[in-house]
Amino acid sequence: MSMHLTGLRVEQLRKFSLLELAGLTPGLNIVAGPNEAGKSTLVRAIRAAFLERYSSSAAVEDLRPTGHSAASPTVVLDFQLDGVAHQLRKSFLSRARCDLQMGTQALSGKEAEDHLAQRLGFAMASRGQAKAEHWGIPGLLWIEQGTGQDLPVEHARDYLRSALGAQAADAPDVAPLAGGLAASVGDSLLARLQDERDSLLTKASKPRGEYAQAVEQGEAGALELQALDARIAAYRSQVDELGRLQAEAEAERLQPPETALRAALEQARVQLAQLQQQAQQARADEERAQQLQRTLDVLGQQLLHFQQQAQALAQRAQARNEAEQALAVAQQKQQAAAQQLEAARARNDAAREHWDRAQQAQAWREAHSRGQEALAAQQHWQDAAAQAELLLAQMQQLRQQLSGLGLEQADIEALRRSEKEWQKAEMRRDAAATRLEFALEPGQTLAWRDAAGREGRLDGGGAQWLDQATTLDWPGLGRLTITPGGAGVADVARACAQAQSALAQALARLGVADLAEAEAQWARRSALQGQLAPLQNALTALAPQGVEALQSQRDQARARAAQAQQALAQHPEPAGEAPDWTGAQAAAETAQKDLSRAQQALVLAEQAQALAQSHSAQAAREHGAAQAASQDPAQRVRESEAQEQLVGCRAEQAALAQRVQRSREALAQTPLAFVEQDMRRYEDSLRQLAQRQQLRSNRLLVLGTELQAASAQGLEEQRAQLAGEQARLALRRSEFERRAQALELLVTRLAAKRQAALQRLQAPLQQRLQHYLGLLMPGARLEVGEDLAPASLTRTSLEAVPQVGAITTLSFGAREQLGVISRLAYADLLQAAGQPTLLMLDDTLVHSDALRLAQMKRVLYDAAQRHQLLLFTCHPEDWMDLGVEVRTLPG
Numbered sequence: 001m002s003m004h005l006t007g008l009r010v011e012q013l014r015k016f017s018l019l020e021l022a023g024l025t026p027g028l029n030i031v032a033g034p035n036e037a038g039k040s041t042l043v044r045a046i047r048a049a050f051l052e053r054y055s056s057s058a059a060v061e062d063l064r065p066t067g068h069s070a071a072s073p074t075v076v077l078d079f080q081l082d083g084v085a086h087q088l089r090k091s092f093l094s095r096a097r098c099d100l101q102m103g104t105q106a107l108s109g110k111e112a113e114d115h116l117a118q119r120l121g122f123a124m125a126s127r128g129q130a131k132a133e134h135w136g137i138p139g140l141l142w143i144e145q146g147t148g149q150d151l152p153v154e155h156a157r158d159y160l161r162s163a164l165g166a167q168a169a170d171a172p173d174v175a176p177l178a179g180g181l182a183a184s185v186g187d188s189l190l191a192r193l194q195d196e197r198d199s200l201l202t203k204a205s206k207p208r209g210e211y212a213q214a215v216e217q218g219e220a221g222a223l224e225l226q227a228l229d230a231r232i233a234a235y236r237s238q239v240d241e242l243g244r245l246q247a248e249a250e251a252e253r254l255q256p257p258e259t260a261l262r263a264a265l266e267q268a269r270v271q272l273a274q275l276q277q278q279a280q281q282a283r284a285d286e287e288r289a290q291q292l293q294r295t296l297d298v299l300g301q302q303l304l305h306f307q308q309q310a311q312a313l314a315q316r317a318q319a320r321n322e323a324e325q326a327l328a329v330a331q332q333k334q335q336a337a338a339q340q341l342e343a344a345r346a347r348n349d350a351a352r353e354h355w356d357r358a359q360q361a362q363a364w365r366e367a368h369s370r371g372q373e374a375l376a377a378q379q380h381w382q383d384a385a386a387q388a389e390l391l392l393a394q395m396q397q398l399r400q401q402l403s404g405l406g407l408e409q410a411d412i413e414a415l416r417r418s419e420k421e422w423q424k425a426e427m428r429r430d431a432a433a434t435r436l437e438f439a440l441e442p443g444q445t446l447a448w449r450d451a452a453g454r455e456g457r458l459d460g461g462g463a464q465w466l467d468q469a470t471t472l473d474w475p476g477l478g479r480l481t482i483t484p485g486g487a488g489v490a491d492v493a494r495a496c497a498q499a500q501s502a503l504a505q506a507l508a509r510l511g512v513a514d515l516a517e518a519e520a521q522w523a524r525r526s527a528l529q530g531q532l533a534p535l536q537n538a539l540t541a542l543a544p545q546g547v548e549a550l551q552s553q554r555d556q557a558r559a560r561a562a563q564a565q566q567a568l569a570q571h572p573e574p575a576g577e578a579p580d581w582t583g584a585q586a587a588a589e590t591a592q593k594d595l596s597r598a599q600q601a602l603v604l605a606e607q608a609q610a611l612a613q614s615h616s617a618q619a620a621r622e623h624g625a626a627q628a629a630s631q632d633p634a635q636r637v638r639e640s641e642a643q644e645q646l647v648g649c650r651a652e653q654a655a656l657a658q659r660v661q662r663s664r665e666a667l668a669q670t671p672l673a674f675v676e677q678d679m680r681r682y683e684d685s686l687r688q689l690a691q692r693q694q695l696r697s698n699r700l701l702v703l704g705t706e707l708q709a710a711s712a713q714g715l716e717e718q719r720a721q722l723a724g725e726q727a728r729l730a731l732r733r734s735e736f737e738r739r740a741q742a743l744e745l746l747v748t749r750l751a752a753k754r755q756a757a758l759q760r761l762q763a764p765l766q767q768r769l770q771h772y773l774g775l776l777m778p779g780a781r782l783e784v785g786e787d788l789a790p791a792s793l794t795r796t797s798l799e800a801v802p803q804v805g806a807i808t809t810l811s812f813g814a815r816e817q818l819g820v821i822s823r824l825a826y827a828d829l830l831q832a833a834g835q836p837t838l839l840m841l842d843d844t845l846v847h848s849d850a851l852r853l854a855q856m857k858r859v860l861y862d863a864a865q866r867h868q869l870l871l872f873t874c875h876p877e878d879w880m881d882l883g884v885e886v887r888t889l890p891g
Helices: 039-051 058-063 108-118 132-141 157-168 176-182 183-198 209-254 257-401 410-431 488-510 517-542 547-569 579-630 633-669 672-711 714-759 765-778 812-832 850-863
Strands: 003-013 016-022 030-031 073-079 084-091 097-102 105-108 435-439 445-450 455-459 461-466 468-473 478-482 781-784 790-795 802-806 839-842 869-873 886-888
Touching: 003 039, 039 058, 039 073, 039 084, 039 132, 039 839, 039 869, 058 802, 073 478, 084 132, 097 108, 105 108, 105 209, 108 132, 132 410, 132 812, 176 410, 183 209, 209 672, 209 714, 257 517, 257 547, 257 579, 257 633, 257 672, 410 488, 410 517, 488 517, 517 802, 765 781, 765 812, 765 850, 850 869
Parallel strands: 030 869, 030 886, 839 869
Antiparallel strands: 003 016, 003 073, 073 084, 084 097, 097 105, 435 461, 445 455, 445 468, 468 478, 781 790, 790 802
């Protein structure tokens, strides 16, 4: 059974007032358009036409155009089914209706909808909006935007299984298997065995129910038996421990170990006291030695001070002599600097007079140059102002011509839209009106008038469009009344008259006869504006701040020229050869610099003389003070006493050093820390001994009590009784284990046989999947699950190792590609079983890279040889190489 759409028309549906796609081919059809162009709207229209009840208003409310509460969204589908032309016309909301024309047969309403659902493999909702469970084959083969990776197989599984069964019926070796699969006997037996197996085992083959209870009882008994064995072994170990502890206690009673520890502890205490006394004496000697060292440091500083005073007296005498010599040199330099200053002043006066004459000549030259520049600037601004005034006059003339042309670009665009609306209305009127063709004999005329009051006469031959009831007066024969029979003819004629009236009003408002005259005026206006723009640019370049500012610049230039001439008159022209201004200026500057340096040199010489005089006086004072201090008798006595005290301190310091050395050597042989450690070691040993003896006494008491209690419990008799019970539980558990293993084996074998049968039954579907997968991923294999959906993908790695992965682990783009080829395989399977197929792809494969997209084009082109594919895309450039026309929707 073959099916393909040949045409699609939508009216008053979302953004479309009217859109038609005609001439759709049986193979691949590509419809392109930018975002918001309405591609998904067309997909929604096709789905609504087939899948939604025409009487369900809530389900198709989204089809209503925005702001049109009285709209009646309409979808008209022309298609071929089994070689018979069909037309489905379905209107929703305000004038809901469904009509199906099948060759010469016609159906309408619910009968037409149910007929299409039965023929195309889906179900109509009893009420309300159609849901996924109703969509059947179309829901599987029609890919909505963003859902290519999803496969709603569950809602089309019955149709697919019927198709597989139909193909199995053609294979004698598979037909019995297909019949068995359709029957419920095999599944019921497998389910009953599975239930019995599940009563004994979990999904992970772990015991459950009575089997698990027997296992748990056996394990509990084993644990209890282990516990009894452990208690018996512990009893025997306690008997051995009691004998060992009693022997240790008797040995320590005969020879107490704490006697030797206490003697060693006392000896360590005596030794520690002696060492501590010796260490204290050594610290006292070290402190006295430190005091002596501080006294020696003070005495050394005093004696050093006395020596420094003697040395300072000689240094002060030498400094006094050097200061007197420096004073004499400074006085000589001051006299020489005064003489050089007088000579520099004379040279500076002569250079200043020469420069004054050169400045007067330079002033005349500068005034003459400024006068010439002012005259040139005056001429420049006069010329620029005259040219700007000429450009301004030309622009004013063009603006006067433009003032008579009041059309704007928006007026032209509105007029074009009005004429286009009128032309469209005329086309709709002509399409809906009745065409009257006539051919009258020469001299014969017919008078006519219509219901709108229009009238006229017909003569000769031609045609007349009738959009209202029209009466023809036939002289000698009577009168004919022709009433157009198309639906809505009067509305179309009225809309045409309104559009023509709107166009006439727009022409009258603009004062033109037609659109051509308006466009001619606009062209004239554009040409004048084109002439005005260069003039405006030239004026802007010439006078960026305006003509008035340029005229102001001209007036200012005239005033500056007059001022320059007046300034020139104030500077008389020099007579004879004028001095060189640059050389005179350089000579004056050099003389001024020499004078400044001479003045600075004199100041520095005077400052040096004053400083030298101050240093000489200071050196004389310091020398006198040092000489008086060195001759003081009390200072001599203090120096002698310091020498004697220094000798005594050094002798005592040497004796203390010898005694401290002997104490350090004695302490180094027996360190205090080691003796203290010995004392702590003996004390810890005594404590540990006492604790061990106490613990042993406690343990002896506990062991005696526990052994008395254990001997009265009869542990050996308990173990023998428990061992017998364990043997009976082991036998019962073995019986459950054999039954569970038998059921496990039987269920596994039956399930494997059933799976093999399903695989043979699914072989046609697997074959079609591999056909398309070989074009997309050469060498890969796609496995189908019991639900007839792809379950896993097997590919070979670079190391030639097969890698199996679930479909859900693949990337979005790969899952979308596999979703498309799976639908193509389903379509092949359905078509082979006689089921009509139509595939729609709305903006699919946009997540494919360039290589995968090229491979998917091969897949789609191959499938288009057997099925009709409607591919909607916003990337037409990606599909130009498929050998078919790309239809473009308006943006």
